[in-house]
Amino acid sequence: MATGSAPINRCPPGGTPVIEQLAAALGLAAIPLDPQCGETKPLAVAQIDPDRCIGCLLCIRACPVDAIAGAFKHLHVVIEDQCSGCELCIAPCPVDCIAMVTPQHRGNEWTAEDAQRSRERHRRMLQRQSTSDTSDTSEAPAPRNDLLAQAMASRRRP
Numbered sequence: 001m002a003t004g005s006a007p008i009n010r011c012p013p014g015g016t017p018v019i020e021q022l023a024a025a026l027g028l029a030a031i032p033l034d035p036q037c038g039e040t041k042p043l044a045v046a047q048i049d050p051d052r053c054i055g056c057l058l059c060i061r062a063c064p065v066d067a068i069a070g071a072f073k074h075l076h077v078v079i080e081d082q083c084s085g086c087e088l089c090i091a092p093c094p095v096d097c098i099a100m101v102t103p104q105h106r107g108n109e110w111t112a113e114d115a116q117r118s119r120e121r122h123r124r125m126l127q128r129q130s131t132s133d134t135s136d137t138s139e140a141p142a143p144r145n146d147l148l149a150q151a152m153a154s155r156r157r158p
């Protein structure tokens with residue numbers, strides 16, 4: 001984009017606001033989103049079916065913002081307010097038990113604050129990966145363990 005070799009309208013998640021920001025930054029006129037790149041949709045978050053999850057860790061490894069809590073051979077759960085809706089966890093799941101759903105506890109708009117938080121979480125995740133093994137979630141913060149306990153309890157219910 002900076003060299004003029006790519007247009008500014010190819011980011012469906014960012015939609016019109018990002019196109020306008022890029023246009024202003026590059027001194028260009030704003031143009032409509034290229035429909036061939038997809039459409040701008042309301043935010044959806046990942047949700048794991050607790051009855052089908054086999055605890056394989058593949059979704060945790062795929063998540064760029066560390067929004068999934070779980071341990072090997074144990075149920076995994078998505079932390080809704082940390083999910084960016086990127087969908088990168090869906091394809092690796094071997095039992096196809098992750099779906100994108102409307103958020104229950106937050107709005108369905110992606111804000112600049114959400115983007116900033118996700119950037120920071122991604123940065124911290126990379127930093128941690130460079131110094132330790134992230135597959136070990138035994139030292140997960142208390143809120144994550146609470147979420148896992150809730151999810152496991154819901155799975156035990158008839």
Ligand code: SF4
Nearest residue numbers: 063083084086087089
């Ligand atoms: S949709 Fe993206 S951010 Fe959300 S849990 Fe899956 S990989 Fe993580």
Ligand code: SF4
Nearest residue numbers: 053054056057059093
């Ligand atoms: S990839 Fe699917 S089966 Fe594996 S831990 Fe994640 S949700 Fe569970």
